[in-house]
Amino acid sequence: xxxxxxxxxxxxxxxxxxxxxxxxxxxxxxxxxxxxxxxxxxxxxxxxxxxxxxxxxxxxxxxxxxxxxxxxxxxxxxxxxxxxxxxxxxxxxxxxxxxxxxxxxxxxxxxxxxxxxxxxxxxxxxxxxxxxxxxxxxxxxxxxxxxxxxxxxxxxxxxxxxxxxxxxxxxxxxxxxxxxxxxxxxxxxxxxxxxxxxxxxxxxxxxxxxxxxxxxxxxxxxxxxxxxxxxxxxxxxxxxxxxxxxxxxxxxxxxxxxxxxxxxxxxxxxxxxxxxxxxxxxxxxxxxxxxxxxxxxxxxxxxxxxxxxxxxxxxxxxxxxxxxxxxxxxxxxxxxxxxxxxxxxxxxxxxxxxxxxxxxxxxxxxxxxxxxxxxxxxxxxxxxxxxxxxxxxxxx
Amino acid sequence: xxxxxxxxxxxxxxxxxxxxxxxxxxxxxxxxxxxxxxxxxxxxxxxxxxxxxxxxxxxxxxxxxxxxxxxxxxxxxxxxxxxxxxxxxxxxxxxxxxxxxxxxxxxxxxxxxxxxxxxxxxxxxxxxxxxxxxxxxxxxxxxxxxxxxxxxxxxxxxxxxxxxxxxxxxxxxxxxxxxxxxxxxxxxxxxxxxxxxxxxxxxxxxxxxxxxxxxxxxxxxxxxxxxxxxxxxxxxxxxxxxxxxxxxxxxxxxxxxxxxxxxxxxxxxxxx
Numbered sequence: 314x315x316x317x318x319x320x321x322x323x324x325x326x327x328x329x330x331x332x333x334x335x336x337x338x339x340x341x342x343x344x345x346x347x348x349x350x351x352x353x354x355x356x357x358x359x360x361x362x363x364x365x366x367x368x369x370x371x372x373x374x375x376x377x378x379x380x381x382x383x384x385x386x387x388x389x390x391x392x393x394x395x396x397x398x399x400x401x402x403x404x405x406x407x408x409x410x411x412x413x414x415x416x417x418x419x420x421x422x423x424x425x426x427x428x429x430x431x432x433x434x435x436x437x438x439x440x441x442x443x444x445x446x447x448x449x450x451x452x453x454x455x456x457x458x459x460x461x462x463x464x465x466x467x468x469x470x471x472x473x474x475x476x477x478x479x480x481x482x483x484x485x486x487x488x489x490x491x492x493x494x495x496x497x498x499x500x501x502x503x504x505x506x507x508x509x510x511x512x513x514x515x516x517x518x519x520x521x522x523x524x525x526x527x528x529x530x531x532x533x534x535x536x537x538x539x540x541x542x543x544x545x546x547x548x549x550x551x552x553x554x555x556x557x558x559x560x561x562x563x564x565x566x567x568x569x570x571x572x573x574x575x576x577x578x579x580x581x582x583x584x585x586x587x588x589x590x591x592x593x594x595x596x597x598x599x600x601x602x603x604x605x606x607x608x609x610x611x612x613x614x615x616x617x618x619x620x621x622x623x624x625x626x627x628x629x630x631x632x633x634x635x636x637x638x639x640x641x642x643x644x645x646x647x648x649x650x651x652x653x654x655x656x657x658x659x660x661x662x663x664x665x666x667x668x669x670x671x672x673x674x675x676x677x678x679x680x681x682x683x684x685x686x687x688x689x690x691x692x693x694x695x696x697x698x699x700x701x702x703x704x705x706x707x708x709x
Numbered sequence: 710x711x712x713x714x715x716x717x718x719x720x721x722x723x724x725x726x727x728x729x730x731x732x733x734x735x736x737x738x739x740x741x742x743x744x745x746x747x748x749x750x751x752x753x754x755x756x757x758x759x760x761x762x763x764x765x766x767x768x769x770x771x772x773x774x775x776x777x778x779x780x781x782x783x784x785x786x787x788x789x790x791x792x793x794x795x796x797x798x799x800x801x802x803x804x805x806x807x808x809x810x811x812x813x814x815x816x817x818x819x820x821x822x823x824x825x826x827x828x829x830x831x832x833x834x835x836x837x838x839x840x841x842x843x844x845x846x847x848x849x850x851x852x853x854x855x856x857x858x859x860x861x862x863x864x865x866x867x868x869x870x871x872x873x874x875x876x877x878x879x880x881x882x883x884x885x886x887x888x889x890x891x892x893x894x895x896x897x898x899x900x901x902x903x904x905x906x907x908x909x910x911x912x913x914x915x916x917x918x919x920x921x922x923x924x925x926x927x928x929x930x931x932x933x934x935x936x937x938x939x940x941x942x943x944x945x946x947x948x949x950x951x952x953x954x955x956x957x958x959x960x961x962x963x964x965x966x967x968x969x970x971x972x973x974x975x976x977x978x979x980x981x
Contacts (some may be wrong), residue, residue, distance in 0.1 A: 372980070376808035380801045386771055390786025401779020402937045410948045416772075417765045418952065424761030425966065427980050438711055482944040600822055620781040648787045659794045666798055670805050677812045680790020690811065695977040 319656040320392040325629070326664050327388060329622050330671055331381035336621045338378050339453060339499065340506015341371040342446040344538060346439075359527050360589025365693075366686035367510065367531070368442075370678055372427060376418065377674045378481055379420070379665055387410065391659065393636070395646035400477040400637050403469045404462055405484065407613035419448035432690035453502075454495055461491035464628070465560040466637050474533055489556035493549045494628075500545025501624065504585060505617040511593075512585050512614030513682045515607035524686055531600040532610075536597045540589040547586045550579070561638060564631040571631035578623035588613070710943070711936035714777035718932075719925050721770035723918040726868075730917035731910075732756045734872020736803055736830030737865065739823060742876060746816060749823055753810065754881045754979030757932045758967035760807060762960055764800075776945045781935040788848045799832025807981045831865070838864030838920070843926035847931075864920050874913035878906040919923030 314322070345368045352360030386408075396404060425433065426441040433441070437697060460471070468476045468485035478483065514532035522528060557564050565572045593600065593610075600606055632638055636646040681689070735742070735756050743749030774782045786793055806826030810819050842860025843852040925932070936942070 372814065373808070376804070381802055383768070385749060386796055387769060387786060389775070390783050391790060391793060394783025394787045397775065397779045397783035401775065401782065402941045404784065405775040405779040405937065406941050406945050409772040409945050412772025412778070413769045413945075413949050414952045414956070417769050417956055418959060420765045420768075421762045421956070424758055425959065425962060427761075428758035428967060431977050478938055479724060479944065481942045482940075538852075620885050648783065650787070651790075655790055659790075662794055662798055666801055670801065673805075673809065677809065680813070689981060690978070693978055 316651055316653055316656055317647055319653070319660055320651065323392065323656065323660045323663060324388060325626075326380055326660075327384050327467065327667060328629075329625065330667050331378065331385050332621055332625055333618055333671070334374055334378035334381065334674075336498075336502050336505045336618065337374050337507065337509060338449060339502025340373065340509070340538070340542065341367060341374070341506065342442070342506075344506055344510060344534060344687060345371050345504075346442045346446045347536070347582055348440055349439055352560070353435055359530070361692075362524070362686045362689070363527055363531060363690040366527070369689045369691040370509075370513075370681050372423075372691060373674060373677050373681060375423065377667075377671055380670060382416075382647065383694060384663055390648075390652060391540040391654065392648055394648040396636055398476070399641050399646065400462075400466070400469070402477045403466070403477050404459055404637075406479065406482075407458040407462070407485070408454045409450055411459070415448045415452040415455055419445055419452060422448065427691065429474050431694055450499065453498060457491055457495045457498060457682050458486060458488070459487045459630075462493060463635075463637055464488075464490040465556075466640055471640075477637070489560060493552040493556060496545055497549040497553060497624075500542045500547075500549060501544070501617065504539050504542030504546055505619070505621065507535045507537070507542055508585075508610075508613050508617050510535030511539060512611045514601070515610035517685060518601055519604055519607040519611075520703050522685060527686060532601050533597050536593045536600065539585070540594045543582070543585040543589045547582050561631070565627065568631055570634065571627050571633075574630065575627040578620050578627060581620040581623070585613075585617065585620075622631050662670060710939055710946075711777070711933055712948075713934055714773065714936065714942060715929065717772060718773045718777070719922055721766050721773060722925060723922045725766035725770060725863070726921045727762070727914035727918040728766060728892050729733070730868045731764055731871045731875035731914070732760050733803070733830045734868035734870065734917075735832055735876055736806075736826050736872070737834060737869050739827045739830075746819065750819075750979075752876060753807070753823075753879065755876065757807070757979045757981035759963060760804075760981070762930060762963040764804075777937050777942055778932060778935045779937055781932060785848065789840050789843060789852055792843070792852055793831055796836035796840065799829045799836055801829070801835055801945070803829030805829070811979070818912040834865045834868045835861040837863065841920050841924050845927055847928075860920070865916050866880075867920060867958055871913040874906075874909050878910045881906060888958050891950070 340347075345364060348360055348367065349364040351357075352364055422441045422444040425446060426438065429441060430436050461467075462485060465488055466477065467488040467490070468479060468481040468483070470480040472478050511529050512535075514528040514535060517524070517528045518532065565575050596603070600610075634642045634644065636643045710950070735752060739749055739752060743752045771782070774785070802825050804830055806822040806824070810822035810826065813819075820900070838861030839852060839857040841864060842857040846854075848858065
């Protein structure tokens with residue numbers, strides 16, 4: 314492999330790892346927020362246990378989202394400085410807004426939410442998780458603005474020195490590549506979050522966990538959320554074809570990997586829509602009692618992650634050989650002076666480190682699911698006798 | 710306009726060193742200040758609520774670099790290639806230590822991730838030192854140099870000092886030199902010590918920000934030359950300005966809620 318292939322592989326590996334965690338974050342954030350709202354309104358303890366259990370899974374998942382996201386942000390400068398040289402005046406703007414506003418607020422409010430249990434007033438603590446949710450979706454929006462610019466450099470014009478400049482920020486934000494892809498990504502998140510809730514609840518209901526009400530509610534909530542997600546994903550997935558035909562004709566015809574990924578993603582999407590709309594949703598009231606369906610729900614859980622990665626492969630590989638479609642090739646965007654040694658070194662460091670941590674994170678998520686709500690550590694109260702933490706009166 | 714964005718960049722990077730620098734420094738000193746596991750748990754619990762709100766300052770600084778000075782972003786990050794890779798690796802390992810250390814019970818698991826927290830913090834501090842020295846030197850030639858090593862030692866020392874000062878402010882009875890004696894928040898001695906410790910903390914925060922702000926001041930003419938056109942700067946400004954009050958409120962909220970005077974509910978187990 315040459316330098317270009319290695320640089321692309323590094324971006325693909327870190328980007329795919331990042332999205333695996335982001336897609337679940339997007340799906341689970343509103344579910345946790347809704348559950349906590351129900352607890353705030355009704356005061357019923359089951360909603361608090363639900364919030365803490367799913368919230369802990371959400372938060373453990375979030376950890377890898379941050380770590381992979383940091384590497385993503387710096388990688389533009391490391392391997393693709395040609396992009397910021399050529400199109401930075403346009404491409405940098407949405408990324409700046411994403412980091413400066415959306416992520417800054419998301420991370421700060423998440424810290425307040427995680428460590429604010431039993432410290433913040435109830436409604437302020439609830440507001441924190443809603444703000445985390447809102448800013449997570451704002452983050453996704455601005456990242457999709459930046460990505461859609463690469464698919465179709467709308468709102469920009471070429472300067473006499475050959476570089477791109479921002480011409481019309483309205484056109485940047487109403488890019489045909491963005492309008493249907495953003496709701497598609499939102500749908501994919503809801504689908505993933507919903508199926509994870511349903512699958513994990515199925516696991517415990519199948520094993521006759523004592524928290525029957527908690528998992529019954531969670532399964533129903535998950536199925537409804539997954540159905541909404543599957544519907545949005547499929548509808549806005551198909552709607553994108555018109556825009557793709559307009560701005561990137563032949564995107565999936567000339568490229569085998571993009572075409573095959575697209576095909577299998579569509580297949581999985583149709584499977585989700587079919588299963589959710591015609592099977593899971595109509596019987597959602599009885600589903601928690603029908604134990605024979607639970608292995609199916611468990612088996613479905615990993616599939617939205619596969620579909621999400623296939624979707625990104627189709628979108629990004631289909632853009633090749635362009636980095637900015639029709640304007641800048643990936644070859645020209647490569648940092649001038651990037652050597653085989655440099656890119657090999659960073660590829661090994663990032664892949665090994667993030668790959669290993671991703672495995673650890675998934676083992677921890679699986680472990681948290683398996684141990685159930687009674688072992689949830691997030692938001693545990695000081696007076697709780699089940700507290701696994703250290704005694705408060707310790708000295709150094 | 711470009712001058713304003715430059716000020717924002719300096720503010721964000723300086724803020725990162727002042728606010729997150731103490732967490733990095735505390736991570737570096739974790740085995741020295743926390744001799745046993747309960748001691749380390751207590752130190753990590755003290756910094757935990759501040760980490761998420763601290764590291765966003767650097768993410769935002771790089772975002773501003775990308776949005777307002779895009780030409781520079783590619784050049785600077787690429788010129789510092791091995792250091793940026795080391796910095797990211799250190800940052801990720803440090804964060805993994807924080808997020809994972811309490812996820813499984815058992816002394817060996819926690820000791821392992823405490824080791825990751827400490828090692829990651831050291832790599833982060835040293836990589837920053839090399840990088841800031843290279844930026845101060847104008848980014849000519851190799852980035853691993855003798856002045857770079859000196860810069861690394863200075864930054865590591867400054868951050869460690871800041872971390873220790875922060876710990877003395879946040880956990881006065883836990884740190885030698887802090888005000889000894891039980892839950893000192895409630896005692897008059899603790900309050901007096903708090904005032905002194907507060908001023909010491911402001912001083913060490915300013916000291917920690919200095920190694921970041923100075924090279925940026927030296928590089929100011931070169932940075933300003935590379936500003937994005939005004940159309941881009943206005944668009945980013947238009948999107949950011951309405952949210953500044955929220956950003957300030959959230960950051961102030963973190964310090965008000967988890968700051969020194971509110972440590973009465975220290976019995977609540979920390980998530981990190």
